[in-house]
Amino acid sequence: MDAARLWVGTSWKMTKTRAEGVAWARALVAAAADRGGEEAWAGVQPFVVPPATAISDVAAALQSPGTSRVLVGAQDAHWEDAGAWTGELSVPQLADAGAQLVELGHSERREHFAETDERVALKVSAVLRHGLLPLVCVGETAQQRDAGRSVDVVLTQARAALDAAGDQRCVIAYEPVWAIGEHGREARPEEVAPVVAALADLVGERGGTPARNPVLYGGSVTVEGAPGVLEVPGVDGLFVGRTAWRSEGFTALLDLAAR
DSSP states (O other): OOSSSSSEEEEEOOOOOOOOOOOHHHHHHHHHHHEEEEEEEETTTEEEEEEGGGGHHHHHHHOOOOTTTEEEEOOBSSSSSSSTTOOOOOOHHHHHOOOOOOEEHHHHHHHSOOOHHHHHHHHHHHHHHTOOOOEEOOOHHHHHHHHTTTHHHHHHHHHHHHHHHHSOEEEEEEOOGGGGSSSSOOOHHHHHHHHHHHHHHHHTTTTTTTTTSSSEOOOSSTTTTHHHHHTTTTTOOOEEEEGTSHHHHHHHHHHHHOO
């Protein structure tokens, strides 16, 4: 991971069966083989975050030349290691299934499941306690953006996660709420730049570097729009939704980042 120049990943949300996830992974393996196996996408850290039911199968399918370094993640985790938490999954359970990173604090979790910065921080601590990598999503709503509060809102969310991480690695994904999901719109680079710059400054103030604390961008990312976003100073990679749910889309983004 330390040698990666750019990160490119996708979260599948509540989509794909185990068979569909394995088919996606096998298509990525084939694409890597066409690009030289272990030489495929040099300088890029790919990652994929399937539903919990498919973590083990996807992780196993990716153990091939060119894709064995693809990180496999989980979409959430509980902050306790075990206990009477019906329906929840602990970090040790997710690690046992093959997860190497855990997505935390997505705006859908914050909105629909009352996730607070404090709860996200507890989860960051749990993920790091068991040697996995936290990927923390931050972002402002359209109303907060219109009120001129984008930077303040995002930095508050990011500080809570980075405080919990201390001097350990924590990936931050800036995903403006108004840009994600089926009804989101693709953000222009000039809209992304001020918030990313503030996040990069925050990471730098705490002694972090892109190698240890990358700042990714996500939100209606397309293959056509990705180059402009990747050119924004401080953007260390992409966290992509629908465009990457097809293996061809994910492969195209990896090719782009590798160039």
